[in-house]
Amino acid sequence: QQQVKQSPQSLIVQKGGISIINCAYENTAFDYFPWYQQFPGKGPALLIAIRPDVSEKKEGRFTISFNKSAKQFSLHIMDSQPGDSATYFCAASKAAGNKLTFGGGTRVLVKP
Amino acid sequence: DAGITQSPRHKVTETGTPVTLRCHQTENHRYMYWYRQDPGHGLRLIHYSYGVKDTDKGEVSDGYSVSRSKTEDFLLTLESATSSQTSVYFCAISGGNKGFSEQFFGPGTRLTVL
Numbered sequence: 001q002q003q004v005k006q007s008p009q010s011l012i013v014q015k016g017g018i019s020i021i022n023c024a025y026e027n028t029a030f031d032y033f034p035w036y037q038q039f040p041g042k043g044p045a046l047l048i049a050i051r052p053d054v055s056e057k058k059e060g061r062f063t064i065s066f067n068k069s070a071k072q073f074s075l076h077i078m079d080s081q082p083g084d085s086a087t088y089f090c091a092a093s094k095a096a097g098n099k100l101t102f103g104g105g106t107r108v109l110v111k112p
Numbered sequence: 113d114a115g116i117t118q119s120p121r122h123k124v125t126e127t128g129t130p131v132t133l134r135c136h137q138t139e140n141h142r143y144m145y146w147y148r149q150d151p152g153h154g155l156r157l158i159h160y161s162y163g164v165k166d167t168d169k170g171e172v173s174d175g176y177s178v179s180r181s182k183t184e185d186f187l188l189t190l191e192s193a194t195s196s197q198t199s200v201y202f203c204a205i206s207g208g209n210k211g212f213s214e215q216f217f218g219p220g221t222r223l224t225v226l
Contacts, residue, residue, distance in 0.1 A: 045217065098143060099145075
């Protein structure tokens with residue numbers, strides 16, 4: 001049973017456009033929601049994270065929107081650049097532990 | 113990669129043979145994790161460690177065992193490799209000055225079981 005569902009599986013966007021990736025979770029005990037970015041042949045790297053006490057967090061061109069009642073959160077990449085082409089993973093974990101549950105990943109391709 | 117190395121980086125083995133993957137960290141982080149990455153499944157937790165000799169099972173632990181005799185090393189063993197264990201394996205660490213939530217990942221080991 002996949003506790004964190006991520007969509008879409010892949011995404012193509014033009015340079016300067018907005019990339020939007022969505023995740024939905026089932027476990028209401030989750031209270032930490034990070035996004036990881038992974039380039040080919042590399043390990044994932046933390047991009048941005050949010051806790052449920054806020055509805056939005058922005059770091060540069062990357063924004064997380066969080067909807068606690070809907071149990072959904074999303075990543076927006078503004079002004080997408082070719083260097084943003086990567087696979088993005090959402091994840092979630094509980095307060096009492098630190099085991100991350102990952103979504104299935106979204107491969108983003110930004111065309112110049 | 114935050115002071116994390118994995119060895120070997122690539123390995124091809126045959127069904128039924130034992131395989132050990134090593135994760136080594138120089139960050140003195142308390143927590144260490146082993147994940148496997150497969151298309152469409154994201155990363156799935158195999159085992160994790162919350163201290164020396166303290167380990168616990170993750171989501172997909174069947175067929176795998178781990179050991180941690182030193183803070184810096186976390187070993188993942190496939191006692192008898194099967195083709196379903198062909199995957200990319202990532203080690204991660206957490207527990208530094210940013211708390212235990214943020215996990216830092218190693219470069220990965222690509223394992224092929226023929």
